[in-house]
Amino acid sequence: xFDFHALALVGFLPIIIGFIIAFLAxxxxxxxxxxxxxxxxxxxxxxxxxxxxxxxxxxxxxxxLLILAIIIIALMVVFLFLNNTE
Numbered sequence: 001x002f003d004f005h006a007l008a009l010v011g012f013l014p015i016i017i018g019f020i021i022a023f024l025a026x027x028x029x030x031x032x033x034x035x036x037x038x039x040x041x042x043x044x045x046x047x048x049x050x051x052x053x054x055x056x057x058x059x060x061x062x063x064x065l066l067i068l069a070i071i072i073i074a075l076m077v078v079f080l081f082l083n084n085t086e
Contacts, residue, residue, distance in 0.1 A: 045069050050076065 043061035045068065046053040052069035056062045 047072060 043056040045065045
């Protein structure tokens, strides 16, 4: 029938790849910031259920993060309804 070990690997592999990409992106960002002198802009979103908490330092970041938060909440609602259909 199914090889459950291979199926587990298929599910676990994107997680490992994601960690590797995040690790490499962090180092690339550090090396890039050492070369250039620019003003830093910080922003972030914390989603607690469907409620976003947005913190920022400039108006442009708020617009982008608000759009991303709305998209993520919409996807959460869509997947919630798709999961409940029987």
